Amino acid sequence: MTAALRNEQGDVNDSARRAQYRDALGADTQAWIERDAAVFLHQQLSTPVMNVLARTVGARIYDLAGNSYLDLHGNGVHNAGFSNPEVLAAMLRQMQEELVFTPRRYTNIPAVRLAEKLVSLTPAGLDKVLFCPGGSEAIEMAISLAKHVTGRWKTISFWDSYHGNGFQAASVGGQEHFSGGMGPMMPGCFHVEFPQYYRNPWGLTDRRAIDDLYLRQIREILHRNPDVAAIIGEPISATPVVPSAYYWEQVRAICDEYGIFLIFDEIIEGFGRTGTWFACQQFVTPDVLVLGKSLGGGALPLAGIVTHRKYDCVAHRSIGHFTHEKNPLSASAGLAAIEYIEKHDLVGNSQRLGAYLVEGLRELQREFPVIGNIDGRGMHLGVDLVIDPARRRRHPALAEQVMYGCLQRGVALKVIEGNVLTMRASLVVTQEDCDQILGALAASLREALD
Template sequence: MTPENLISEDQGDINSSEQRHLYTKSLDAQTLHWLGEDAKYFFHQALSTPVMNVLSKTEGAYIYDLNGKKYLDMHGNGVHNAGFNNPAVVEAMIRQMTEALAFTPRRYTNIPAIQLAKKLTEITPEGLDRVLFCPGGSEAIEMAVMLAKQITGKWKTISFWDAYHGTGFQSGAVSGQAHFLKGNGPMVPGALHAEFPNYYRNPWKWEDTDAIDEEYLRQIKLIIRNEPDIAAIVAEPISSTPVVPSQNYWQEIRSLCDREGIFLIFDEIIEGLGRTGKMFASEHYVTPDVLVLGKSLGGGMLPFAGIVSKSEYNVLQDSSIGHFTHEKNPLCCAAGLAEIEFIEEHRLVENAASKGEYLMNAFREMQDKYPLIGNVAGKGFHIGIDLVKDRKTKERAYEEAERIMYRCMERGLAFKIIEGNVITLRPSLILTQDQCDFIIDTIDDALGEETK
């Protein structure tokens, strides 16, 4: 399999490969019936319909198929930080609906919305003390960029190739993947792109971190020098693969933004609320001007997102950057607040840090054992294992990665492949030690079978 054969090399495993067909053929008649119904009524997309399987339940760290088989889920679309169907979140939602306050028209407020906004200002980095909610991550990115443009009076952005920030015309424009751009015609103008720092796969084959940083920073400085009117730099602090930038890189970007009057917008839709072993990934680095949240902000139950920024930017009373029907939805806010309180009460951030390091150490030991593993990277429960055919050339092991994914599925471990060859692990933050050992043993066995 070559990159040209991949429907989406960037975002995930594909739904039209020979391995997918073999997997689908192994499913039972009832599951095949419902897969057919799904394919009949939904628009087909490369990363969803036709889908892999039919789920009957999502609970805790697991997903269950129609036959009751459970899979420890390493993806969860990023909503399961406190686990699927978390009882505390369910209880908060039931209580909110029982109180007959599941919606508030936009001209009014409600206590759950105020409580969630207050909570976010308490747990986000110092100086971020104003909040705005919206239905989803794409809209949150749009709001963040609109805020930057309104405050700075500028209109261009710098973001990074291979990143994904959403499928709206502004959020899609700042994304850096052809998969979400092709066929749409002109997107929002002024969206400029640079390469995200990569210490394993940089094009110069360098290993010196400072030299690599300097070259990637040079790209940003070159754009700023030759493209006036940059309003914002938009990025995930740690990429979805993940690639983990050095502290120096983001410190230099922060200084550059301060010097040039540019907003730094961190998209933490995936990484926020504990995934990287800190409540927010930006805490590993610097404080942005706008922090974008989503996914688990809805408690793993409801679509909800938002931005957290600074009081000094609260100067747009004569306009609107967010004007959504469910802007202060009390049901969503009750779910989000319950999720955050559960994460805090059960010390899930610390759990992600300690058990994430445990997993990373195990995978590094596997790297010594299997030449197929080219690189292991990550923070907390945000981990990537880059599989290669040859460690010297770093040729991506596309077919091997897909076979390993389906072997693990057979054993009850579900994860996603990104860039065609990178095993990405983003489990629920509630993982136990036994579950971590199951992950290690399952991947070890699958790698062993592939390399024997």
């Protein structure tokens, strides 16, 4: 497998620079990394690990040596901050009540309250909820619902997307890394290109014209395949790329025309990350909204779907038959995190400081032409590093060097697609934290380019 494919989802864990970084860690840390590698199955992007953490608090992570890093990755769970004191207090209360699990066929008050809260926050018309342990399972539920309601079985999703590792989730995902070597995947999974303005293959600058060419791919599939159940995508991609409102308005119109479900995966983008409670609020309302990651308050695994009441019509089936479907401990953590985001206006903080970061990144771009493009919304930003700004050739070597330079300066970011520095800070960050991010990037770029 080539490095380009392995770089789709994140930075690789077997590069020379990764080994150099690990070699510089203390003996105690290296011993624990070796013990970890001895007992866990090795897989790209995770094991062997990068470092060993002792604490995760607020917007930061701390290793065994006491080094602090402003975490711009967090696997997307840390919208309300790691170890949020109000989330931990809610979990403690729930444990003291001796209600930490509810067998199937029963419900509990925390689960009901969380479901009601989601209905109140999501766009009008999305008023039925189903929970599950993780995002992959939530995608499975959303697709299953679409297939049962429509009576169809094919799907359209996007190349380079990631929707999880379940069988349907990996099939609709657009990354070979998660489907290669698996043999035949779910049949009927068509893929199209996600709108890309900076690197569109036609060399166009008119966004409407670019959108129309991407939309044509969807129409061509539907012209030949009338049995499509759903179109599945992230309203803003993980890279990130922000499509135009026109693009999603047209996709919504196509779905309405053909009687197709529009499924939005906001496992990453939800709960204020893009400067609104949900990214779809900047575009259109889907038929199913898929949520996860920060839904568990940064403490426990929890995901789910929110959909229209009219689609509550598969009572003869079980599309989400999970042991922890209504886990009261997870629900109490999720509800506390949402209430914390509300109380402290973290959605507004994401919007304000996201704009502040973009302004600072634009200034860096003027100093460093290798910053080819800046995209994203709120605390969901990406910096595309290029070898040749005119030809927009990707620069993976520089991206990896800058990533490790930032780590040395206390900022932990992630590389995606080989050359894009992705920055997804906790929504509790301050302006001083943003200045640290910009300073670390500037110093790391100067060091790498000297």
